Amino acid sequence: MQMRFDGLLGFPGGYVNPSEETLEAGLSRELLEELGVALPISAEDHVDCCHAPASSPSSTSRLISHFYVKKMEEEQIKEVEKEAASTATDHGQEVLGMVRVPLYNTKNGGGLAPFLSHSFIGNARSQLVDSLLRLDMIAPEELHKALAHSLKIHTHTAEDLQAALMRTEAKRNWF
Numbered sequence: 001m002q003m004r005f006d007g008l009l010g011f012p013g014g015y016v017n018p019s020e021e022t023l024e025a026g027l028s029r030e031l032l033e034e035l036g037v038a039l040p041i042s043a044e045d046h047v048d049c050c051h052a053p054a055s056s057p058s059s060t061s062r063l064i065s066h067f068y069v070k071k072m073e074e075e076q077i078k079e080v081e082k083e084a085a086s087t088a089t090d091h092g093q094e095v096l097g098m099v100r101v102p103l104y105n106t107k108n109g110g111g112l113a114p115f116l117s118h119s120f121i122g123n124a125r126s127q128l129v130d131s132l133l134r135l136d137m138i139a140p141e142e143l144h145k146a147l148a149h150s151l152k153i154h155t156h157t158a159e160d161l162q163a164a165l166m167r168t169e170a171k172r173n174w175f
């Protein structure tokens with residue numbers, strides 16, 4: 001996945017106008033901008049589509065979100081990571097960095113649970129969860145455990161946030 005410019009986690013991709021190009025060509029174009037690699041995408045890689053939520057309750061959205069999944073070898077993934085941080089035109093602007101998803105739970109509750117407790121764009125968290133299940137990348141009970149634990153993490157971090165807030169407050173009062 002990637003850390004986006006807005007501080008949210010999401011998948012590489014972007015807007016495509018289907019009257020100008022096919023969805024697959026548009027996705028390949030976006031991937032080139034964000035990952036620095038021209039990955040061929042075919043209609044067979046398409047797994048899901050849904051109406052994107054409207055930006056405000058009173059507006060209606062004509063946006064449809066399409067999700068594609070492509071299996072890659074580890075070497076190819078390493079190559080993408082390298083290019084994403086060097087040649088990709090969006091690096092450091094639209095995209096702040098690629099991140100790997102930890103597909104494990106550590107004994108002290110680390111790994112996938114804290115990853116899932118981050119903030120995601122749109123329905124990216126559900127897209128991740130659905131993909132992990134669809135591709136049999138993690139046992140459903142492990143995923144369930146991580147999701148259940150991730151729900152409890154925010155209350156836990158609130159204390160640290162509060163402390164950080166107080167430190168900025170103290171610094172502000174100096175000037």
Ligand SMILES: O=c1[nH]cnc2c1ncn2[C@@H]1O[C@H](COP(=O)(O)OP(=O)(O)O)[C@@H](O)[C@H]1O
Binds near residue numbers: 012013127
């Ligand atoms: O990973 C994702 N999952 C689901 N929706 C996403 C994801 N990334 C972006 N979106 C949605 O897709 C739309 C276009 O995203 P973005 O602003 O990244 O496109 P752009 O790269 O063409 O500017 C936005 O409405 C955003 O909410």
